[in-house]
Amino acid sequence: MQIGIIGLGLIGGSLGLDLRSHGHYVWGLSRSQSTCEEAKSVGAVDEAGVNLTEIKSLDQTEVIFVCTPIDSIIKTIAAIAPQLKSSVIITDVGSVKSAVIDQAQTLHPRFIGGHPMAGTAFSGISAAQKNLFQGRPCVLTPNQTTDQEALKILRSLWQSVGAVMYECDPEAHDRSVAWISHLPILISAGLILACDQESNQAIAQLAQHLASSGFRDTSRVGGGNPQLGSLIAEYNQVALLDSLKAYQRVLADLIHQIEAKNWRSLEQSLTVAQQLRNLYL
Amino acid sequence: MQIGIIGLGLIGGSLGLDLRSHGHYVWGLSRSQSTCEEAKSVGAVDEAGVNLTEIKSLDQTEVIFVCTPIDSIIKTIAAIAPQLKSSVIITDVGSVKSAVIDQAQTLHPRFIGGHPMAGTAFSGISAAQKNLFQGRPCVLTPNQTTDQEALKILRSLWQSVGAVMYECDPEAHDRSVAWISHLPILISAGLILACDQESNQAIAQLAQHLASSGFRDTSRVGGGNPQLGSLIAEYNQVALLDSLKAYQRVLADLIHQIEAKNWRSLEQSLTVAQQLRNLYL
Numbered sequence: 001m002q003i004g005i006i007g008l009g010l011i012g013g014s015l016g017l018d019l020r021s022h023g024h025y026v027w028g029l030s031r032s033q034s035t036c037e038e039a040k041s042v043g044a045v046d047e048a049g050v051n052l053t054e055i056k057s058l059d060q061t062e063v064i065f066v067c068t069p070i071d072s073i074i075k076t077i078a079a080i081a082p083q084l085k086s087s088v089i090i091t092d093v094g095s096v097k098s099a100v101i102d103q104a105q106t107l108h109p110r111f112i113g114g115h116p117m118a119g120t121a122f123s124g125i126s127a128a129q130k131n132l133f134q135g136r137p138c139v140l141t142p143n144q145t146t147d148q149e150a151l152k153i154l155r156s157l158w159q160s161v162g163a164v165m166y167e168c169d170p171e172a173h174d175r176s177v178a179w180i181s182h183l184p185i186l187i188s189a190g191l192i193l194a195c196d197q198e199s200n201q202a203i204a205q206l207a208q209h210l211a212s213s214g215f216r217d218t219s220r221v222g223g224g225n226p227q228l229g230s231l232i233a234e235y236n237q238v239a240l241l242d243s244l245k246a247y248q249r250v251l252a253d254l255i256h257q258i259e260a261k262n263w264r265s266l267e268q269s270l271t272v273a274q275q276l277r278n279l280y281l
Numbered sequence: 282m283q284i285g286i287i288g289l290g291l292i293g294g295s296l297g298l299d300l301r302s303h304g305h306y307v308w309g310l311s312r313s314q315s316t317c318e319e320a321k322s323v324g325a326v327d328e329a330g331v332n333l334t335e336i337k338s339l340d341q342t343e344v345i346f347v348c349t350p351i352d353s354i355i356k357t358i359a360a361i362a363p364q365l366k367s368s369v370i371i372t373d374v375g376s377v378k379s380a381v382i383d384q385a386q387t388l389h390p391r392f393i394g395g396h397p398m399a400g401t402a403f404s405g406i407s408a409a410q411k412n413l414f415q416g417r418p419c420v421l422t423p424n425q426t427t428d429q430e431a432l433k434i435l436r437s438l439w440q441s442v443g444a445v446m447y448e449c450d451p452e453a454h455d456r457s458v459a460w461i462s463h464l465p466i467l468i469s470a471g472l473i474l475a476c477d478q479e480s481n482q483a484i485a486q487l488a489q490h491l492a493s494s495g496f497r498d499t500s501r502v503g504g505g506n507p508q509l510g511s512l513i514a515e516y517n518q519v520a521l522l523d524s525l526k527a528y529q530r531v532l533a534d535l536i537h538q539i540e541a542k543n544w545r546s547l548e549q550s551l552t553v554a555q556q557l558r559n560l561y562l
Contacts, residue, residue, distance in 0.1 A: 117493045137491050168487055176488040179476045184499035186535055187472055189554040193535075194528040195460045196557050206449055207457040210418050211561035212398045217498040218465035223558035226551035233539050233547055244536050247475040248529075254467055254474075255525050258514050266514055270507035273470040276477055277504035280492035 001157075002057055004029065004064040006076055008039045008048070010120065011093050012067030013128025016044035018161040021130065027055045030125075038125045052083055059085075063157065065114075066092040070231045074103050081108040089150045095177060096235040097141045097170035105143075110150050113141040113170055115177070116163055123225065134162035141170040171239075178239035180280065183247060185229050186240070188222025191215075282438075283338055285310065285345040287357055289320045289329070291401060292374050293348030294409025297325035299442040302411065308336045311406075319406045333364055340366075344434065346395075347373040351512045355384050362389040370431040376458060377516040378422045378451035386424075391431050394422040394451055396458070397444055404506070415443035422451040452520075459520035461561065466510050467525060469503025472496075 003019055005012045006029040016026045020043060028045035029052060030036050036048035049055055061084070066076050073092050081090075090111045094100055097113040104111040116138040120127060138158045142151050155165055168176075198204040233240055257266040284300055286293045287310040297307045301324060309326035310333060311317050317329035330336055342365070347357050354373050362371075371392045375381055378394040385392040397419040401408060419439045423432050436446055449457070479485040514521055538547040 117491050119494070137493070139487075139491065166487060166490060168483075172481075172484050172487060175479070175481070175484045176491055179479060179488045180492040180496040183475065184472060184495050185551075186532070186539075187468055188499050189551055190528055190532045190535055191465060191468055192554040192557050192561075193550065194464065194524065194531045195561075196553075197527040197531065198456070198460060200453075200456070202449075203453050203456045206420075206447060206453060207460045208560045209447060210398050210420065210457055211461040212417070213400070214465050214502045215461040215561055217501050218469050219558050219561070220498045221495045222551075223555045226548050226555055229551045230544050230548035234542070234544050237539060237542070241536065241539055243475065244532075244539070246478040247471055248532065248536070250475045250478065251467070251471045251525075251529065251532075254471055255522065255529070258467075258518060258522055258525070261515070261518070263511050263515050267507050267511035269474065270466075270470055270503075270510045272477075273473040274504045274507055276473050277500050279489045280473075280476070280496055280500070 001025070001062050002060040003027075004055070004058075004061050005045065005067055006064060006080070007067035007069075007072075008035050008044065008125050009067060010123050010127045010132075011116065011118065012065065013039055013042070013044040013125040014118070014130070014132035015065060015067065015161065017042070017128055017130045018133065019157070020044070020046065022160050025057060027057055027061070029055070035125050042125070042128065044125065044128055052080055058083070061088055063089045063091070063153065066090060069228070070094045070096055070100070070235050073100050074107070077104050077107045077111065084108070086110065089153060091154055095181065095232055097173045099235040101141065101143065101170045105145060109145065110147055112146055112151055112154055113173075114154065114158070115139045115141075115173065116158070117181070131162060133158070136163055137166055138163035139166045139168065139173050141168060141173050143169060174236050175239045175242070178236055178243045182232050182236055182240045183243040185221050185224065185232065186244060187247065188219050189229070190222065192219050192222050282306070282343050283341040284308075284438075285336070285339075285342050286326065286348055287345060287361070288348035288350075288353075289316050289325065289406050290348060291404050291408045291413075292397065292399065293346065294320060294323070294325040294406040295399070295411070295413035296346060296348065296442065298323070298409055298411045299414065300438070301325070301327065303441050306338060308338055308342070310336070316406050323406070323409060325406065325409055333361055339364070342369055344370045344372070344438065347371060350509070351375045351377055351381070351516050354381050355388070358385050358388045358392065365389070367391065370434060372421075372435055376462065376513055378454045380516040382422065382424065382451045386426060390426065391428055393427055393432055393435055394454075395435065395439070396420045396422075396454065397439070398462075412443060414439070417444055418447055419444035420447045420449065420454050422454050423448060424450060455517050456520045456523070459517055459524045463513050463517055463521045464524040464528060466502050466505065466513065467521070468528065469500050470510070471503065473500050473503050
């Protein structure tokens with residue numbers, strides 16, 4: 001199959017490596033010439049360019065993965081759609097779906113939203129790796145107007161790189177990831193910012209020295225890419241606020257148990273948390 | 282040196298392994314006969330018993346590490362102190378210090394509070410391992426009445442097993458660990474309990490399927506031992522509540538930025554969090 005990847009970062013680059021290893025022809029588009037060169041040299045693409053007109057195999061392209069940051073997805077589709085045949089399937093890998101789907105489908109009816117849940121602490125083409133999607137969940141978000149043949153092709157491509165497939169409507173996706181992916185970012189960033197509220201410098205510094213694996217893990221996603229965190233909040237505002245407010249209520253309950261010295265009740269809450277966590281792992 | 286360890290779990294057992302490998306004679310005390318047997322067979326102790334009267338080398342003991350759960354430390358010291366010479370140094374490894382020190386020093390003046398910041402996801406003598414304390418912080422909390430010679434001996438013992446030593450008063454310790462160790466437990470448990478607030482079962486189940494490394498790390502300490510979490514809250518109530526309330530204010534600020542669609546300000550907050558986190562790692 002002839003496949004295009006726009007945006008050659010961690011996700012786009014890793015996808016290119018895997019698709020090529022399955023015998024597909026892959027072209028890549030990046031804003032940066034040096035990224036194009038690196039993508040070719042690591043084997044993530046067969047050809048690459050900074051402009052769609054440079055892509056020799058464009059006319060034979062069957063599927064395009066838009067792997068840009070969330071705020072560039074619609075701009076990218078608007079720029080490429082007029083140059084593509086209507087039969088080309090376009091999909092994306094953004095972590096928010098509702099805000100993208102309607103506009104994308106208007107620009108190019110054969111668009112299907114996608115979201116592979118695969119990330120590392122690193123970004124960029126230099127972080128691209130084979131088998132990044134192996135065993136990882138990937139969501140496709142078809143709606144009433146989705147072309148079923150296109151859906152089948154996309155599902156099969158993601159399965160070929162090892163992803164475990166889920167399908168749901170865009171709103172269900174956005175609410176789900178608000179809980180388990182977007183809420184943790186804000187919770188975790190809040191921990192770091194709260195620690196900075198300690199007014200006694202000696203205690204603040206001691207805390208920094210004593211911080212161990214518990215702090216490291218709980219603060220990890222809060223210390224991630226600030227642009228990505230902010231974009232996620234912007235594009236998934238409603239679902240994220242719902243989850244944040246549920247979180248505020250739960251936290252207030254826990255604080256009340258501690259203020260009331262209701263240790264039995266607190267232990268019970270922590271026992272429930274311990275048991276529930278297993279459902280997610 | 283002749284050393285006693287009371288409580289042969291992860292910390293007590295690991296400490297025994299390391300102290301014996303440095304040539305010390307180590308006896309152990311546990312409520313469970315089978316733990317005593319296992320501690321001997323893995324090499325964590327030279328002799329062990331369920332009762333202090335069983336310990337043949339008790340009269341030669343110079344240092345005793347109380348490695349029981351927080352709520353048993355005072356009871357343990359009260360039980361053993363009358364059977365010990367006043368020259369014996371007693372210390373503990375509990376994660377809270379203020380609530381222990383005064384009573385412990387009253388029961389046995391040559392008591393010094395201690396807290397090695399070393400843990401794994403596992404507990405019990407079967408989780409004991411060599412070099413658990415290597416490169417890990419360990420806090421001693423002397424006060425005005427602390428015997429300086431005893432402090433020097435304890436410091437040297439912890440350094441011999443590789444710990445990086447800090448000293449501060451008990452209150453500074455409790456405030457510091459409230460921020461970086463106790464607050465994360467409540468924050469993290471709150472995440473798990475909040476996700477359970479999703480009323481749409483399909484979305485709740487999808488969230489469970491999609492949960493990835495971000496959720497796993499952020500929820501890890503909240504899914505830990507509920508008894509330990511509750512005891513920590515009980516014994517460090519004041520400092521923990523202070524940190525929880527600072528956290529509530531920080532979280533309310535972040536939520537306000539999202540409600541106000543102040544994405545520039547949110548990105549700035551996340552950038553500060555990203556930068557601050559480096560101070561703790």
